[in-house]
Amino acid sequence: MPTGIVRVIEPQQLHRKSIKKKRRPYVMFLFICLVGIAGYLLVISIKPKKVEPNSRAVQSSQVSVSQATTTPKNTFKQFTNEEFVSLYSSFAYPNTVDIVTPPVITNNPEADIRIRQLADVRGYRLRSVPIVRPVQINDGFLLQQKASQPLQDLITAAKAENLQITITAAFRSIDEQRSLFNARLSVLPAVIATGTADAAVIETLKTTAPPGYSRHHNGFTIDIACGNVGLYAFLDTPCFKWLSKDNFKIAKEFGWIPSYPGGINSTGPEPEPWEYVWVGRDALLE
Numbered sequence: 310m311p312t313g314i315v316r317v318i319e320p321q322q323l324h325r326k327s328i329k330k331k332r333r334p335y336v337m338f339l340f341i342c343l344v345g346i347a348g349y350l351l352v353i354s355i356k357p358k359k360v361e362p363n364s365r366a367v368q369s370s371q372v373s374v375s376q377a378t379t380t381p382k383n384t385f386k387q388f389t390n391e392e393f394v395s396l397y398s399s400f401a402y403p404n405t406v407d408i409v410t411p412p413v414i415t416n417n418p419e420a421d422i423r424i425r426q427l428a429d430v431r432g433y434r435l436r437s438v439p440i441v442r443p444v445q446i447n448d449g450f451l452l453q454q455k456a457s458q459p460l461q462d463l464i465t466a467a468k469a470e471n472l473q474i475t476i477t478a479a480f481r482s483i484d485e486q487r488s489l490f491n492a493r494l495s496v497l498p499a500v501i502a503t504g505t506a507d508a509a510v511i512e513t514l515k516t517t518a519p520p521g522y523s524r525h526h527n528g529f530t531i532d533i534a535c536g537n538v539g540l541y542a543f544l545d546t547p548c549f550k551w552l553s554k555d556n557f558k559i560a561k562e563f564g565w566i567p568s569y570p571g572g573i574n575s576t577g578p579e580p581e582p583w584e585y586v587w588v589g590r591d592a593l594l595e
């Protein structure tokens with residue numbers, strides 16, 4: 310402020326200043342109260358929220374740590390041949406429904422009853438069928454959509470090893486299985502009905518399931534060959550050696566297991582080492 314200028318203070322201004330000075334302690338008091346209340350509210354509202362997520366985070370981290378220690382990733386379970394068969398039978402195949410009513414086999418209901426009795430004794434059981442029709446794969450075969458890519462991947466991996474895996478059977482409908490079974494029956498249904506042709510029926514059951522009992526009905530089962538070498542000769546091929554090494558490690562990598570490997574002590578259908586089924590890789594991990 311320049312010197313020589315006198316600042317004039319009006320009496321009203323003086324009065325107002327004195328009022329302001331008097332109000333300040335009240336304002337300060339109010340401010341402190343508000344800060345106090347706000348602080349208190351902050352403590353009671355935020356504190357529990359902070360504690361809860363923290364405790365949950367601790368719990369979940371404990372869970373993931375224990376899971377990580379008990380569930381090693383990418384380690385395949387080791388199966389005996391019986392355990393492969395057991396997994397095949399108990400696995401919940403997606404997009405399938407169980408066959409409840411046994412389908413017609415021949416044109417003779419009594420022969421059908423006889424065939425089913427003999428099939429039951431051999432260990433056959435009713436299987437499941439796809440809900441949504443399977444898709445076309447190589448050479449016009451049909452397979453469940455979910456198993457289609459894993460099969461292509463397996464074939465491609467085999468090619469990289471100079472091995473040619475070919476498909477000889479995939480999905481088979483109940484009607485197709487009926488035609489196949491009847492074509493392989495060497496006796497007439499009327500004779501089967503009398504119970505005098507059981508041996509002939511059993512002979513057919515060694516290789517062929519009656520309609521409704523085939524593992525190929527679910528659309529996840531395939532029969533394969535090495536080039537054109539299939540059935541029991543498949544056991545001696547480099548394809549089988551490659552697939553089956555180390556408890557079928559390569560097959561498992563692509564989600565496949567042998568549905569009925571050799572060496573099974575069973576009265577059921579004969580083992581079929583050329584047959585594989587897709588259950589998915591996850592089902593095979595430890």
Ligand SMILES: [Zn+2]
Binds near residue numbers: 525531581
């Ligand atoms: Zn088969």
